[in-house]
Amino acid sequence: MLHAALLGVLLAGAAGAAEQSAAPESPEHVYPSSGTFSGLRRASNSVTHNLGERLDKGHDWLYRRLEHLIVSVDQRYADPNRTALLVPLSPLRIEFDSEILNRQHGLGFSPRFNFDATIRLPNIERRLRLFITSSNLSEAPGNAALERNPVRAGVRFVPHSHVDFDIGVRVKFKPTAFAALRWAPQFDLGSAKLYPLIKPYLESGLGLGVSAGLTLEQWHGRWVARSSSYGNWLRNTAATTWAQTLLVGHAQSVIQERQYGRFTAGRDLACGTVVAITASGNHLSSASLYEFSVLFKRPLHGGWLYGYVEPLVRWELGSDWHPDAGIRIGLDALFWGLAVDAARDASTCH
Numbered sequence: 001m002l003h004a005a006l007l008g009v010l011l012a013g014a015a016g017a018a019e020q021s022a023a024p025e026s027p028e029h030v031y032p033s034s035g036t037f038s039g040l041r042r043a044s045n046s047v048t049h050n051l052g053e054r055l056d057k058g059h060d061w062l063y064r065r066l067e068h069l070i071v072s073v074d075q076r077y078a079d080p081n082r083t084a085l086l087v088p089l090s091p092l093r094i095e096f097d098s099e100i101l102n103r104q105h106g107l108g109f110s111p112r113f114n115f116d117a118t119i120r121l122p123n124i125e126r127r128l129r130l131f132i133t134s135s136n137l138s139e140a141p142g143n144a145a146l147e148r149n150p151v152r153a154g155v156r157f158v159p160h161s162h163v164d165f166d167i168g169v170r171v172k173f174k175p176t177a178f179a180a181l182r183w184a185p186q187f188d189l190g191s192a193k194l195y196p197l198i199k200p201y202l203e204s205g206l207g208l209g210v211s212a213g214l215t216l217e218q219w220h221g222r223w224v225a226r227s228s229s230y231g232n233w234l235r236n237t238a239a240t241t242w243a244q245t246l247l248v249g250h251a252q253s254v255i256q257e258r259q260y261g262r263f264t265a266g267r268d269l270a271c272g273t274v275v276a277i278t279a280s281g282n283h284l285s286s287a288s289l290y291e292f293s294v295l296f297k298r299p300l301h302g303g304w305l306y307g308y309v310e311p312l313v314r315w316e317l318g319s320d321w322h323p324d325a326g327i328r329i330g331l332d333a334l335f336w337g338l339a340v341d342a343a344r345d346a347s348t349c350h
Helices: 002-018 051-076 260-264 339-345
Strands: 028-030 092-103 106-120 128-133 151-160 163-171 176-183 187-189 192-203 207-220 223-234 239-255 269-281 289-301 305-316 323-335
Touching: 051 289, 051 323, 051 339, 092 305, 192 260, 207 260, 223 260, 239 260, 269 305, 289 323
Parallel strands: 028 239
Antiparallel strands: 092 106, 092 323, 106 128, 128 151, 151 163, 163 176, 176 192, 187 192, 192 207, 207 223, 223 239, 239 269, 269 289, 289 305, 305 323
C-alpha cells in the first residue's frame, strides 16, 4: 500500500501533462544485438574523416576483438565429440563517471569506473555463462561515486529464467571466493510492474549476507515513477543497511538493465530526465544520508555512447547534515553490437 500511495503522488503531475495526448507513446528500448560473431558485418576499410567516424571505428575494433577472443576460447575447449553450437554475441557495458561535491570542509572529487559483461560460451557448457563485473555483490543502490568495488569474475548458472546462481572470485590484493543465489522476477499488475529481489550470498572474509529489494514501477506513456525499497543484512556484523528511493521522470528511451542498484537509481535511462529522492541508513531505526538529484541523459554518438549530468544535494549525518551540493558527470558506452547497427536502431531524443 505504501508503494502504491507513493507512486500515485509522484504520477499525479505527470499524468496531467500526459493526458493531453489521446494515445501517449511508450519509451523505446535499447537491447543487446542478437546473432553470432560470424554474422557480424565485415570491417570497413574506408578512411575516417571526423571524430565520430573514428569513435565508431575504435568501438567496432574493440568489439570485434573481444568477440573473436570469446569464440576462440569456446571452440578451443569445446567437446570434440559433440556438434558445435554457434556462439552468441556477448554484451559489454562500460561506465565512467565523476562526482564533484562542495563539502563542508572543501571540494571533493570522486572518479569511478564500472563495467559489466556476460560472456557466453555455449560449447564449453550448454547452460554455462561466464561473467565479469565491478558491480557490488549485494547490488546495493548506494552512492555509486563513493564505491570502490573490486572486480568479480565467475560462472553463472541459469536454472530458471528468473533465477541465477553465481560462483566465482573477487579479485583484489587478497582474492576472496563468493557464491550467490539471485531471484529477480517481474510481475505485471495492470499498468504497473513489480520487481522483487532476493539474493542470499556468501563471501570468504565477509560471511553470510542477504539482500532484498522491492520496486514498484508505473508508466504513463513516457512518464515513469518508481518507488524502491532495499535492505542488506550481514550476519557477521548483525547490521542491516537500507535505502528508499522515489523517482519520477520522462524517458524517450531506456536501456535494458539487470543490476538492481542501477535500475532503482535511474541508470537504465538512455534519453530523458528523472528526479530522485533517496534516504539510506546503516541501522533500521534512523537515516544517515538524504540526497536529491536531477539526472539529464542523452545519446552523444551513434546509439552506443551516452552522456549524463546530474546536479545533486546531499545531507549526511557524518557532516552534521551540511547541504553538500555538487554534480555527477558521466559516460555510458554500450558494446552491444556494431556501431552501424546501433546507429540504425538508435532512438530519437527530443
